[in-house]
Amino acid sequence: MSAITTRLPAAAASTASAQQRKARANRRRRLTVLAFMSPWIIGFCAFVAYPMLASLYFSFTSYNLSSSPKWVGLSNYRLAFGHDPIFWTAVRNTVWLVCIAVPIKILIALGIGLFLVRVKRGSSFYRTIAYLPAMVPVVAAGLAFTYLLNADGPLNRILGFFHIPKPLWFTDPSWAKPGLSLMMFWAVGNTMVILLSSLLEVPKDLYEASSIDGAGPLRQFRRITIPMISPVLYFALLTGIIDGFQYFSQAYVISKTISPDGILGAPNNSTMFYGTWLYQQGYSYFNMGYAAALSWVLFIAILAVTLVLVRTQRRWVYYSGS
């Protein structure tokens, strides 16, 4: 009896110490993992999580850098949706860009890609030429386009030669966005490169088999090329839309160049995009609280559109491995 009673506590003690050892080992392992991950964790907390939380907090305050933030509840959001006419102008301009210019840009990139796939001789040269504009700095491109699209500039002279009406690209508000879009289409190099690589990866035997079955080039394009490159098209669309929502640099350069006092959005706010209005509020008017609210509205809009695209991709994106 006494042997049993002395053995039982000893067994229990050894189980407990084994558990403790295991727990210690687990804790040590967790700490080791944390130690290795700490550079990223610190970076994430300092440069992503904290700024995001801070901007969320500021979006509910009146904060102009010059005094402590004052809690104003939903006032900034109410101002944006209810009493800020430029907010809606900026939204309309941005939606125009996302819905019209971005798809056209992808189509142009696809067109160039299709052309380059078919080029037999000098393909490297043509690829370089097609990609080159993407390497031009935005400021240089913007200045070049203000000259090219001047009312009396080279493009209008060519149009005039063919008796085509000459638009006042960056003077007439109705032509300013198409003018900016031309600049966007000119620099499609990055999109073109990824589409070109996906076009080159479409198996040749699919085309050969389909042509034996009597499929013409259009049918091949619709039934083979598009499905096979659809994941890349989806990626181009998704990144293009996100870029479109955040469109800023080109509009900034152009309006600073063409307006007398460097006022953003010129002419007549036709180039005032969501990003430029957000910048104007934050860095010209110092309305950090309102700018933070605008940035959260933009974040939610991008998130919503991205979720819709992610949810609907199964209907039109074909993954050959799945």
Place this chain on the structure above:
Amino acid sequence: MIRSRLAILLVMALVLLGCSARITNSKPIVPLRPGQTHAPTTLTMWSFHTGPEAKQVQNVLDRLHKAYPWLTVRLVQGKTDFDVLQGIYSGHPPDIAVLAGPANVAKFCDTGGMPDLGTVAQKDGIDLAKIIPPAVLKTASYKGKTCVLPWLTDAYGLYYNKTMFKKAGISHPPRSLAELEADGKKLTTYNADGSIKVAGFVPLSSFYHSGHLDQGPAFGADWYKNGKSAMATDPRWAEGLTWQRNYERSVGYGKLQQFAGKIGQDSEYTPANAFETGQVAMILDGEWRVGYLNSDKSKVDYGTAPFPTLDPANYGSGQIGGTMISMPSTAKDPAASWVAVKYLALNTGALNQIADTLQNVPTTYESLKTSAYSKEPPNRAFVKILEDPKSVWKQPVPAGQVDGDLQGLFVQQYEAGSGKNLKQGLAKLAKNIDSQVAVG
């Protein structure tokens, strides 16, 4: 678990609150007594100036060093108002700050970011009102506080082509907006296809600096009354804008747009400027155009005058507003900063030097009399505009330039034909301005 989450949230909230900006350690400014010594010190001055302009600023800083050998000022170029604001509220301010214009004066004044230099000057035995003309001193003040000192200014007036005037039989520059329209139409010539060959005047708000036509005393309208936007309540806004649009319609809005587009906005600061090349007979522009006309070697025989006004009683005045100099309330050695600010903005020799080299209007009575700039005949009109007590920059608000930008957008839309009911449009504009001002 819930407790630990709450604790994390509390810590985050405290961190967020702790990281918000505050002005700390603002020291009282005690000006040095005459003859009082000071230990050698180096101050930092942030300014928007760059390139050749910064070189001229440096020359004046060298002059300051000669006058006060214990004081060295290091110039940091290309700093915007935003940089200054960030510097002040992050606790790393410059010792002296130069602002590009009056747009943010009210913000710096209202929040205590910059001290009331009027009081400091008084302590130093200086009465600013006796040194600086009232109109320009007003551009540096907000609610009775003068938080910055004007350090040269811009003044807007009319440039007219004397040869074209003579040819058209016009004996003197227009004084009223009605005269401006009549002369402008008389001076406008057309090509065979009906497009404008030479414009008498381009009233489009988007053309060069014509936007200032409806922002300054040409209309003479108030921006605010009783703390609210006066866009709808001051009838001069509607009257002026109606005149502007009628003028544009009578020439042809499309024709004017076509003409402005052909000239290109980017030609403004080049020798291809439409006035400098004789494509436009009259322009509304700042005093700096004289310098450009000289450096571009323009052959145009021109004259300068105050810009015409809606109300004849306002003729002679114009829009003004320019560079401002001050010191942050948190400057580390406020007495030394004040010595530098005072010297640069109020010392006649120093102010004359910078006015003569940068070709902007000097901002003290003495410099307006003695600088070489003021004696040049084309600059006389701008000197007089500055001296006119009715000359203004729009009423300042802590929200900055947002009211001007919203008004500018409204005018462009109205010119283009959208919004048939002007009064309703102005009422909506006033509401939008008030909303934005409330945010600031």
